[in-house]
Amino acid sequence: MGFEKFGKEGYVSQTKITPMLSYLKKNQLPATVCQKCKRTWFPPRADCPNCKSNITEWTTIDGTCRLVTFTEVHFAPPQFQSDTPYFLGVAELKGGFRVFAPISGKISRDMLKPGRQMVLRPTTPTADHTYYLLEEL
Amino acid sequence: MGKVAIIGVGHSKFGKRSDASLRELAFEAYRAALGDAEIESKTIDASLVCSATHYDKQRSPAGVINEYLGLNPKPTFNVEAACASSAVGLRTASALISSKLHDIVAVVGVQKMTELPNEEIQELMGRAGDVMWESPFGTTMPAYYAMYATAHMSRYGTTEEDMARVSVKNRAYGAKNPDAMFQKPILLEDVLNSRMVSYPLKLFDCCANADGAACLIVANGEKARKLSDSPVWVAGLGLASSPMSLAGRNGPLTSFEVSKKAARTAYAMARIRPEDVDVAEVHDSFSITEILNYEDLGFAKPGRGAKLLKDHETELGGKTPVNVDGGLIAKGHPVGATGASQIATLVHQIRGEAGKSQVDGAKVGLAQNIGGIGMYGCVTVLKA
Ligand SMILES: [Zn+2]
Numbered sequence: 336m337g338f339e340k341f342g343k344e345g346y347v348s349q350t351k352i353t354p355m356l357s358y359l360k361k362n363q364l365p366a367t368v369c370q371k372c373k374r375t376w377f378p379p380r381a382d383c384p385n386c387k388s389n390i391t392e393w394t395t396i397d398g399t400c401r402l403v404t405f406t407e408v409h410f411a412p413p414q415f416q417s418d419t420p421y422f423l424g425v426a427e428l429k430g431g432f433r434v435f436a437p438i439s440g441k442i443s444r445d446m447l448k449p450g451r452q453m454v455l456r457p458t459t460p461t462a463d464h465t466y467y468l469l470e471e472l
Numbered sequence: 473m474g475k476v477a478i479i480g481v482g483h484s485k486f487g488k489r490s491d492a493s494l495r496e497l498a499f500e501a502y503r504a505a506l507g508d509a510e511i512e513s514k515t516i517d518a519s520l521v522c523s524a525t526h527y528d529k530q531r532s533p534a535g536v537i538n539e540y541l542g543l544n545p546k547p548t549f550n551v552e553a554a555c556a557s558s559a560v561g562l563r564t565a566s567a568l569i570s571s572k573l574h575d576i577v578a579v580v581g582v583q584k585m586t587e588l589p590n591e592e593i594q595e596l597m598g599r600a601g602d603v604m605w606e607s608p609f610g611t612t613m614p615a616y617y618a619m620y621a622t623a624h625m626s627r628y629g630t631t632e633e634d635m636a637r638v639s640v641k642n643r644a645y646g647a648k649n650p651d652a653m654f655q656k657p658i659l660l661e662d663v664l665n666s667r668m669v670s671y672p673l674k675l676f677d678c679c680a681n682a683d684g685a686a687c688l689i690v691a692n693g694e695k696a697r698k699l700s701d702s703p704v705w706v707a708g709l710g711l712a713s714s715p716m717s718l719a720g721r722n723g724p725l726t727s728f729e730v731s732k733k734a735a736r737t738a739y740a741m742a743r744i745r746p747e748d749v750d751v752a753e754v755h756d757s758f759s760i761t762e763i764l765n766y767e768d769l770g771f772a773k774p775g776r777g778a779k780l781l782k783d784h785e786t787e788l789g790g791k792t793p794v795n796v797d798g799g800l801i802a803k804g805h806p807v808g809a810t811g812a813s814q815i816a817t818l819v820h821q822i823r824g825e826a827g828k829s830q831v832d833g834a835k836v837g838l839a840q841n842i843g844g845i846g847m848y849g850c851v852t853v854l855k856a
Binding site: 338341342343344345346347350378403404405406407408409410411412413414415418420421423424425433434435436437444448449450466 | 591594595597598599602603604605606607608609610611612614615618619620621622623626627667668669670671672673717718719720721724725
């Protein structure tokens with residue numbers, strides 16, 4: 336399947352890191368590892384900007400994280416308008432990786448604060464969509 | 473860099489300009505700038521057309537605009553850096569002039585946004601961020617800036633009321649600017665009671681899409697002295713980039729690294745410090761942005777931006793008057809025209825022609841323009 340299945344509404348269908356989707360479907364958080372400098376990249380990338388090498392090695396990472404910031408979207412692009420209001424957040428995982436992800440609607444806004452411990456979990460709500468989202472620990 | 477000056481500026485009325493096409497808006501600003509410089513088209517060597525071209529129905533708009541201005545066969549091309557397009561246009565013109573490739577260049581910032589159906593505008597807005605990693609979750613322009621607001625509120629105790637003060641100040645100045653989209657002052661309660669767009673930003677915390685154009689006539693030192701009694705000198709040019717993805721940026725997300733970096737470069741080049749700035753135009757795409765800008769430009773210490781506002785230090789009569797033409801919040805934000813509009817305001821200020829919004833004895837002006845969601849930062853210093 337193409338990468339347009341990543342997220343709620345994907346825009347990019349063709350990429351070298353499409354294998355990411357099969358990890359998410361197995362409930363794993365995938366990252367890539369540069370064979371040359373051994374650096375791990377999340378979100379995964381196919382090219383190491385340090386070594387200029389092509390990356391083909393995959394690994395998985397831990398979803399424990401801290402919220403950096405968030406917003407609650409009330410006015411959305413047309414294809415998302417029926418989901419409003421919804422949360423978006425940035426969180427920092429172990430190893431310093433940062434992620435931009437939706438935050439579970441089960442949390443109330445008062446509970447969200449920068450610095451709060453959360454967990455990034457893979458989710459596959461439909462056969463056509465797989466991604467990750469931030470949930471309560 | 474060789475000596476470069478602005479010898480003429482022109483500005484169209486900003487707003488919902490259903491009376492004019494893209495090329496006609498460009499013409500309004502160009503004609504005004506030529507009149508201001510007291511020159512004819514034959515004196516212009518090249519035009520730089522600055523717009524975020526994804527808003528334009530016309531593909532490669534420099535082609536049609538250069539034609540409509542009557543400038544063929546002189547060189548023309550588009551400059552695009554989202555909301556900072558025409559600030560980067562001034563930088564590009566300065567480089568072309570400095571390198572002696574051209575003597576006099578017209579920088580034409582223009583945008584036509586209100587003609588697009590709302591659906592299309594919202595769809596475009598949804599792709600303002602990284603389309604691979606962030607847009608698939610329903611991002612918007614306000615959402616990105618709202619996330620900076622949340623972080624700043626949490627770290628420094630900045631409040632929604634603090635942010636509302638920016639909109640109240642800028643709308644009050646907009647009421648004195650005949651080219652502004654919004655000419656009516658608003659109250660703190662109006663901002664606080666306006667509908668939520670992306671928490672914590674409400675409708676009146678946000679600038680509006682608009683149509684409009686602004687034009688700068690830029691010349692080398694020799695021509696500027698010959699053609700103008702009051703050239704305004706380009707003294708400092710700073711431009712920096714940040715990752716486009718928000719997750720790619722470091723730190724607590726309470727400041728824009730692009731602004732800090734661009735400001736350092738521009739201050740060093742102009743040999744000034746933040747306290748030397750007499751009047752500033754900053755990128756208030758959202759109320760929170762102006763507060764962050766105070767801190768990033770060194771007008772206030774980190775976390776103290778809101779205090780500066782409360783102490784009225786960025787109003788006329790204060791330490792550093794900011795956005796006394798109304799800013800993006802009152803003028804509207806025709807993306808490609810905004811950078812040149814800021815520069816035009818500073819030129820009027822430095823020449824002492826800013827009327828009711830004149831800052832007494834303004835000699836040093838600073839313009840700060842952020843592109844998109846903070847991936848481009850442009851700071852320009854002008855001197856008398
Ligand atoms: Zn490497």
